Amino acid sequence: MFSPTPYFKNKEIQSLLNTSKLVSLDLNGLIVDDEPVQVMATNKVFSPYGVTINNEYWITNCVGKNAHKFFEKIIKDFNIDNHPEIKPVKELVSLKNRYYIELIKEKLSTIVREGVLEFIDYINSKVFFRKAIVTSAEPEELEAIAGEKGLNITGLFDILITGADVKKSKPDPEIYLKLIEKSRTAPEFIIAFEDSEAGVKSATKAGIRCIAVPNRFTKLQDFSSATLVISNLTQDAEIIRENNLVITRIKAQKRSNKLREIEKLMAKGNKFLSTRVPIMCGAMTWVSDVHLVRAVNRAGAFGVLASGNMPPEQLESNIDELKKTDKIFGVNLITIAPNFQNHLEIACRKKVSHIIFAGSYPKASEVKKAKDSGAKVLCFAPTQQIADRMVSFGADGIILEGSEAGGHIGPVSTVVLIQQFLFEMREIPIFIAGGIASGKMVLHLLLMGAAGVQMGTRFVLSKECTAHQKFKEAFIRAQARDAMATPQFDSALPVIPVRALKNKGMKNFAKLQLELLKKLEEGKIDRTQA
Template sequence: MAELDQTAANDTLDALQQRGAAFLGTRHAILGGAMSWVSERHLVSAISNAGGFGVIACGAMPPALLEKEIEATKALTDKPFGVNLITMHPQLDELVQICIRQQVGHVVFAGGIPSGAHIKAAKDGGAKVVAFAPALVLAKRLVKFGADALVIEGSEAGGHIGPVSLTVLAQEILPHITEVPVFVAGGIGRGEAMLGYLEMGAAGVQLGTRFAAASESIAHENFKKAFIRAAARDALPSVQLDERFPVIPVRGLINEGTKRFMRHQAEVVQKFQSGELDKTAAQLEIEHFWAGALRRAVIDGDVETGSVMAGQSVGMVTSVQPVAEIIAALRAQALAALVARGTGA
C-alpha cells in the first residue's frame, strides 16, 4: 500500500505543478530567483539542468555583457532558462532586443511595472513574458497588458522587498487570477510549503536564498557560511531613519554594514538640518551608502560591511548542496507530506 501511495503522490504532485512546468518547459515548476552577482551562467545552468528553470539576473549589465552571459549559459545547458530585466534600466529596449535575438524563451520583468510596449516587444519577438505583481489590482493590469505569467513575491524574500507577506498576497491574488500561471516567491525553503501553495492554486514556486548557497553558486565561501550560520530572525529589512529620506527596504543579514547604515543616515540628516546639505544631496548620500556592497559580499566575501541579501528562509540553509539535491529534497518533502495524509490510499 505504501508503494501505491507513493505512486499516487507522485501523480498528484505532477498534476499540481503541470501548468507551471508546461509554461516553463521544465520537469519541475521551480524558478530560480534572479539575484545580482549570483544568478549567472553557472547557477542558472545548474538549475535548468536539474529540471528547474534558471533565470539570469541582468541587473545593471550593459547590453553587450548580457549577450555574452546568455551565450555562456547556452554553452552550459540546452534546457530552458530565462532572463530577468529591471524595468528602470536605461537601455531596456536594447536588452529586450538582445533577448529576442538570442531566442530567450522567457523574459522576466522586475523592479517595477513594465510598459505595454515592452511586453508587446518581447512577445512579438517570440518570448513569453513574466512580470512581478505586488497587488491584485496590478496583477489584473499586467494580465491586461499581455503578461503570460505572474510572480507574486512576499516580504519574506531577500533583497528588495515589498510590504506584504506571501501568505497574504497568495490569498489576495491566487483565487482571482486564473487566466495566466501565477508563481509564488518569498520565504519558501521546504517542499511542504511548495505543496501548500500549489494546492492554493499557484502554478509553481520561485526560490532564491536556498539556491544562493548551492555548490554551483559562485558566491564566496564566506557568503555561503554566513547563510549556514544565520537564523530567520537574522534576515531583516533595512531601516529608514527619517521619513523625509525614503529608504527602499532591502532584506539581508544584520552585520556591521547595517549598523553603519543607521549611523550614516543619522549623520546625513544632521548635515541636512544644519544646512550643510540640501535635500537632494542628502538623499543621494544615503542611497550611495550601499553602492558596490552586494558585490563586496557575494564576490569578495566581505560579509561584515557588505550587503548580505538573504530571505527569511535562510534559517533552512544548513549546508552547501548541489542544486539537484536541493530540488530533489523539495520534491521528496512534498511527496512525504502527500503520503502522510493518505493521498491515493
C-alpha cells in the same frame, strides 16, 4: 523426482529444484547486483552535459527498460537535446556499455549477490543438473562479469544465451524458447531464476517455471506470474508470500498515485516553464550566473540569469554562452537599472524564451516589446495592485513576491498576497516567492493554486552556486530573526528596502541615511543629491 542432498533448507523451494533437469540463471540483477554500476556508467556518459541521475529517477525510468529508450528520455527530461556536444543515442549507449565494462572490473567483488556462488557450486556438484545462463546482456558484458577475468564461472555452464542470440529482449519469451530449443529439454523440466518482472514474464510465457529472486531495485515489481518468490539464493532463503508482495505493491501503488497527483498539480507550471518541477531559481544579481542557471536547468527546475546592471556586452555574451547548451531559461531585467533599455533590446534580439521584469514594474509598451520577440513574459508583483496592472499589460505569468523574500522587497507579506491575488486569479500561472525553502511548502502552495514557486536564498546554499563560501556560511549560521529589512527613517528620503542579514553594512547604511537626512533638513543638500 531426484532426492539430492538439499541446498535450500526450505523444502518447497528445494522440491521445485528437485523436479528440474536444467537450472537457468539470469545474469544482471540475479548473479550480480549491478544496478548501481549501471547508474554510475550512465552518469559518466551524461556528466559532460551536467546531468546526474539519482536512484529514484533510475528506478522510475530506467530499471528493466531498454537503454536506447531511457537515454532518449534522459536527454528530453534534462533539456540537453540542444547541447552542442550531444551525441546520437546509439553512440551514447555504446559509450555507457564501455564504461560499464570498465567499472564492473573494479566493483565485481562487491556486487555478487548473497549466496549465488554457493548455489552455483551446489548445482555444479550435482551431475544430473544441466546449467544455463540466459541473459539479455551483450556477450562482452557476460564475459566481463562471468568470464575468466571476472567471476570465472562461465566454464561451469552448459549453455550460454545472450542478447546477441535474439531479436527481442525480455519480457518477450524468445530467449527462453531459444533455451528450450538449444537444450532440447521440455519446459516443465527447466527452472529459471530471475530477479525482474520482465525476466519472470519471459520465462513463464515460454512455459518455464520461474523462481523470482527480487533485488532492492526490483522488489516492487509484479511477480504474480512467478512460481515462487524467494528472498535470496542462500541456503536459508525464505519464500516471500504473495500477501507480503501485495502489501508492498499496494504501498508502492499508493506512492505512485500520490506522485501522479503531484504531477497533476505541477502540470501548469511545468508546461509554462518546460520543466520537470515548477521551481524557479530567482535571479540574484552577480549570483545567478551561467553556471547556476545551467545547474538548475539540469536538475529539472528553471534557471534565471540575473542581468542586474551588468554591461550590455556582458549580458549578451552570457546569453550566447547559455544558448550553446540551453534553449529555455529566463533573463531577469531590472526596470530601474540604468542599462535596462539596452538589456531589454538584447533579450528580445537574442530571442530568449522567458523575460522576467523586476525592480519596480515595466511599461505596457515594454511588456509588448518582450512578447513580440516571442518570449513568455513574467512580471514581479509585490502588491495586488501591481499584479492586476501587470495582468492588464499582458503579462503571461506573475511572480507574486512577499516581503519575506531575500533581496529587494515589497511592502506586503506572502500570506497576504496569496489571499489577495492567488485565490482570485486563475487565468494565468502564478509563481509564489518569499520565504520558501522546503518541498512541503512548495506542495502546499501548489495545492492553493500556485503554478509553482520562485526561491532565491535556498539556491545560494547549493554547491553549484559560485557565491563565496563565507557568504553561504553566513546564511547557514543565521537564525530566522537575523534577517531584516533596511529601514526607512523619513519619507523625504525613500528607500526600497532590502531584506538581508543584519551586519555592519546594514548599520552603515542606516547611519548614512541619518547623516543625509540631517544634511537635507539643514538645506546642505537637496533631495535628488540625497
